[in-house]
Amino acid sequence: MALGTLELTPATSPPASGPKKRRTSLGGVLIWIVLTLLIIAPVMCFILLAVSPRIFSQGSQWFTFTFIRQAFAGYSGRAIFNSFWVATVVSLFAVAIATTIAWLVHRTNILGRRFWTIAMWLLLMMPTWMMTLGWTDLLQPFGAAKALGINTHFIYGEFFGPTGIIVVLIAAALPFAYFVVSAGLQGLGPEYEDAARIHGAGWRRTFQTILPIIAPAILSAFAISFAETLSDFGVAFTLGYHSHFPLATYTLFSAISNFPANFSVAAVIAAVLILMVIPPILLQSRVMRSRSYAVLSGRTRAPRRREFRPLARIVATLGVAFVFFVTLGVPILGAVVGSFVENLGIFSTTGIHWTLTYYSQVFHPNISGKALGAPLLLSNQLGFFVATGTGVLAVILARRLIASPGSWSQRITDIFLLGSVAIPGVVLGVGYIFFYNLPFITNNVANIYKTLPLLMLALIANAVPGQTRFMAGPVSQIQPSLAEAARVHGASRFRAWSATSLPLMSRVLLWGWLLTFTKTLSELAISQILYPPSQEPAPVAIQSYLSGFESGTGTAMTVLMLLEMLGVIVIALAIYRVATPKGWRRIGWTGAQT
Amino acid sequence: MNLHLSKKSGLRKRVALVALAGTTASLSFVISATAGAGAASNPGFALYAAEGYDTAAAKAFNATHPGFTVTVNDNSTGPLLEQIQAEGNNPKWGVLWADGSAAFAQLDNEGYLVKHSVPNVKFNALGKENVPADDSFTPTGLTVTGALCYDSSQVSASQLPSTWAQLTDSKYKGMIGMNDPSQSGPTYPMIAGVMDEVGHYKKGSTASAVAAGETFYKNLYSNGIVVNSTNGPTITAMESDSIQMATIQSSACYGAELTSYPTMRVKYLNYSIALPSVIGIDAKASPVVRADAQKFVNWVMSPAGQHVMQTGDPTGDSLFWPVINGEKPANSIIPSLASTHAISLDPYVWGPPEAKINAWFDANIANDGL
Numbered sequence A: 001m002a003l004g005t006l007e008l009t010p011a012t013s014p015p016a017s018g019p020k021k022r023r024t025s026l027g028g029v030l031i032w033i034v035l036t037l038l039i040i041a042p043v044m045c046f047i048l049l050a051v052s053p054r055i056f057s058q059g060s061q062w063f064t065f066t067f068i069r070q071a072f073a074g075y076s077g078r079a080i081f082n083s084f085w086v087a088t089v090v091s092l093f094a095v096a097i098a099t100t101i102a103w104l105v106h107r108t109n110i111l112g113r114r115f116w117t118i119a120m121w122l123l124l125m126m127p128t129w130m131m132t133l134g135w136t137d138l139l140q141p142f143g144a145a146k147a148l149g150i151n152t153h154f155i156y157g158e159f160f161g162p163t164g165i166i167v168v169l170i171a172a173a174l175p176f177a178y179f180v181v182s183a184g185l186q187g188l189g190p191e192y193e194d195a196a197r198i199h200g201a202g203w204r205r206t207f208q209t210i211l212p213i214i215a216p217a218i219l220s221a222f223a224i225s226f227a228e229t230l231s232d233f234g235v236a237f238t239l240g241y242h243s244h245f246p247l248a249t250y251t252l253f254s255a256i257s258n259f260p261a262n263f264s265v266a267a268v269i270a271a272v273l274i275l276m277v278i279p280p281i282l283l284q285s286r287v288m289r290s291r292s293y294a295v296l297s298g299r300t301r302a303p304r305r306r307e308f309r310p311l312a313r314i315v316a317t318l319g320v321a322f323v324f325f326v327t328l329g330v331p332i333l334g335a336v337v338g339s340f341v342e343n344l345g346i347f348s349t350t351g352i353h354w355t356l357t358y359y360s361q362v363f364h365p366n367i368s369g370k371a372l373g374a375p376l377l378l379s380n381q382l383g384f385f386v387a388t389g390t391g392v393l394a395v396i397l398a399r400r401l402i403a404s405p406g407s408w409s410q411r412i413t414d415i416f417l418l419g420s421v422a423i424p425g426v427v428l429g430v431g432y433i434f435f436y437n438l439p440f441i442t443n444n445v446a447n448i449y450k451t452l453p454l455l456m457l458a459l460i461a462n463a464v465p466g467q468t469r470f471m472a473g474p475v476s477q478i479q480p481s482l483a484e485a486a487r488v489h490g491a492s493r494f495r496a497w498s499a500t501s502l503p504l505m506s507r508v509l510l511w512g513w514l515l516t517f518t519k520t521l522s523e524l525a526i527s528q529i530l531y532p533p534s535q536e537p538a539p540v541a542i543q544s545y546l547s548g549f550e551s552g553t554g555t556a557m558t559v560l561m562l563l564e565m566l567g568v569i570v571i572a573l574a575i576y577r578v579a580t581p582k583g584w585r586r587i588g589w590t591g592a593q594t
Numbered sequence B: 001m002n003l004h005l006s007k008k009s010g011l012r013k014r015v016a017l018v019a020l021a022g023t024t025a026s027l028s029f030v031i032s033a034t035a036g037a038g039a040a041s042n043p044g045f046a047l048y049a050a051e052g053y054d055t056a057a058a059k060a061f062n063a064t065h066p067g068f069t070v071t072v073n074d075n076s077t078g079p080l081l082e083q084i085q086a087e088g089n090n091p092k093w094g095v096l097w098a099d100g101s102a103a104f105a106q107l108d109n110e111g112y113l114v115k116h117s118v119p120n121v122k123f124n125a126l127g128k129e130n131v132p133a134d135d136s137f138t139p140t141g142l143t144v145t146g147a148l149c150y151d152s153s154q155v156s157a158s159q160l161p162s163t164w165a166q167l168t169d170s171k172y173k174g175m176i177g178m179n180d181p182s183q184s185g186p187t188y189p190m191i192a193g194v195m196d197e198v199g200h201y202k203k204g205s206t207a208s209a210v211a212a213g214e215t216f217y218k219n220l221y222s223n224g225i226v227v228n229s230t231n232g233p234t235i236t237a238m239e240s241d242s243i244q245m246a247t248i249q250s251s252a253c254y255g256a257e258l259t260s261y262p263t264m265r266v267k268y269l270n271y272s273i274a275l276p277s278v279i280g281i282d283a284k285a286s287p288v289v290r291a292d293a294q295k296f297v298n299w300v301m302s303p304a305g306q307h308v309m310q311t312g313d314p315t316g317d318s319l320f321w322p323v324i325n326g327e328k329p330a331n332s333i334i335p336s337l338a339s340t341h342a343i344s345l346d347p348y349v350w351g352p353p354e355a356k357i358n359a360w361f362d363a364n365i366a367n368d369g370l
Helices: A026-048 A066-072 A074-107 A113-125 A128-139 A153-159 A162-186 A191-198 A203-213 A215-231 A234-242 A248-257 A263-276 A278-290 A310-338 A357-363 A373-403 A408-421 A425-436 A439-445 A452-476 A480-488 A493-522 A525-530 A538-546 A551-579 A582-587 B002-035 B054-064 B077-087 B102-109 B125-129 B187-198 B207-222 B231-239 B250-258 B287-300 B303-311 B354-366
Strands: B045-049 B070-074 B095-099 B138-151 B176-179 B226-228 B245-249 B264-267 B272-281
Touching (some): A066 A074, A066 A263, A074 A248, A074 B354, A113 A162, A153 A162, A162 A310, A191 A203, A203 A215, A248 A425, A248 B077, A357 A551, A373 A493, A373 A538, A408 A452, A425 A439, A452 A525, A480 A493, A493 A582, A538 A551, B045 B077, B054 B287, B102 B187, B102 B272, B102 B354, B138 B187, B187 B207, B231 B250, B245 B250, B250 B264
Parallel strands (some): B176 B245
Antiparallel strands (some): B095 B272, B138 B245
């Protein structure tokens, strides 16, 4: 119960019978005002252009359907279709692989179970543009693989096409699906497996028995994978473009990067991407309504692990290791090796030459005033505030999300959050220009366009939907009676929360913070549009090298940024270990492993 | 045990203090970031620029002109124009500086640019050709697009074509690459220049010239031309032997030759297309900003400004031909401008059809006729 739309079953007492009185709380209104300022208003400003370009002086029509027809015609229409089927295929594979790994990690005795969970976190934190860069560095002719003496010529053509796109997108969607399915599996006691096995079922039949029981988690994993894949831009811009396989996020970008920009066609594509996530949610709701899936109870026992025989244990471990090697190891290997090879990708009669030049150029660049130091420092500062702000808002939203399970309010919030996941960063960025640069806003509300605070708000808006869904699971598992007991004993509201919920959620809060921090550090689409002049964040600085003739320096910068991310994770975990009471560390895993 | 707990508690306190100090430092960062926005009586202006030397130029200017500060939004041309259009009538830019005058002509037509902003300097012949009649933007330097860059380790000079028409010859099938105009700023001027030449455009409607140009590019497509997004990937394709030559921007080829690709060479066909780097001032900015912006433009065209342009990005955008009499190119790798057979386009004629031509190219050439 982590990231997806799940059966949120808070351990509350049953609702009182009789009609419920509707009430509008000040907190609820405030939250929707915040969400409006962060997400709804900027995105709606952008979407409105689909039918009314004149509203923001981007055309002559007050109301037209012309751009809807344009968006579905030719190249752009093909891209929308491609995005739909690719997202479907990717989600199916991601869920299947994630379910298998989750079962192996949580229900069997494979080796390195904790390591695989941490590896899944690292995979979650890695942006797709870094994955693509690593794969490209590795597989390109005269690339990193060649430097290591491996001939990858046979796979090069295959990778730079739909196959490569699907592989990278599966790698990106895998952790989202994994954490959702893991939660479902962990809430499932061993009795169902026992019952199946008592009736003579083998492991395959047992697996088939369990799968329908965790159907909500699987459907939820599918929905979140689908939304994440739809909104991905890194793969669409790199692999998709170069293999002439258009995806919707690329054609959206292309429509607005042309001159004059066609914001209206881009708005139609954005609206289509958001609407596409509704069917998976409706499917899930329909399945959920058809019968009861409630398996969590106070009597749920800890699951028993299946003990593999030694050979099977090694085979299963190697299988999981292979998945992580392909998804995480290969791109990191490609980028790291690539950053040490002189003139990567160029045929040389004298063979491969190893060099440290690119690392030297990181701090003494060829282009005047383009060193990585200041941008990286700025990105870290941004990451700190964005991760903290997102964490606070996500916890508040998650608490509201689970406060009224099954209600329309929850369903609307749920759809809103998942729809927001499907919004590409570029839409949010341009939407922020339209909204926060309106004369009414700059003169009467806040004149913050092209300032760091606005960039922070946009980055928080980008992170909040995913983070809220991430928090919803752990929050729903906390008994409200704990806080009630603290209140009865005279604790203030904050004291009650910090003494009961905080210890239980401490580790998931930490990982959530790290997730947003690292994602902010590598976020490109929004930063490129909204960064204040002369205050370039690190991804923008790196991109200017990667897109020019200094790709070696750009790759070295990327590797350093990856190292920095890893360093921050290690330091944060060390601080957590030192600074928190032992009890927190013992019980603070609620939701973090799941 | 108690001692252990006490030590641990002390450690926790220290960690908490460090965290508090970090938070305070970070908060001061936000407060200063917010306070900086528009607090001064003369806030300076934002330079929206897509030149490799733009940051160096702003830094040098700020160092010698106290009183206001030029800040830089350094991006590709596409995102900059996208931001300018989204900002609409409430612009936040003071000066735009990018390669290619077609977009500037359109901005001028829509009233975005201050007229008569060209500094009083002595332009050379190609410089003069690229100054618009209403002086609404200033050419600051010149590269050419449509230079034939080739890998001398794969193709000898004698095997190369000499004219654009020869590029469609079957002996060059699958050997030639170019960029996508919707991704690469210098590519639309090249396509427009080819249309202008093969269609023998004189004046009036561009329709017949566009049709002739489309036929030419369809022939190139049939001959297996490979389209990549920008200069970087196109040169990478040459490096990896996927293609042997490409019609791209001259500075990209010279930059590659000077850095990672020593076997790169450049040949100029029967014509290439002059691509001025252009600077213009926001007409909708406040009078204070416009005055500051004009000082910056004047400085860019001064010897000091030209020097920074020639040294700020020595293996990239600094490899241009100056448009001011008496200024020489920064690097001896750059041949005489006459050898490029550069032609100048009228941006007011070829600016308006840009979106339509790019859309046609994307649908019919760049994406396999989708």
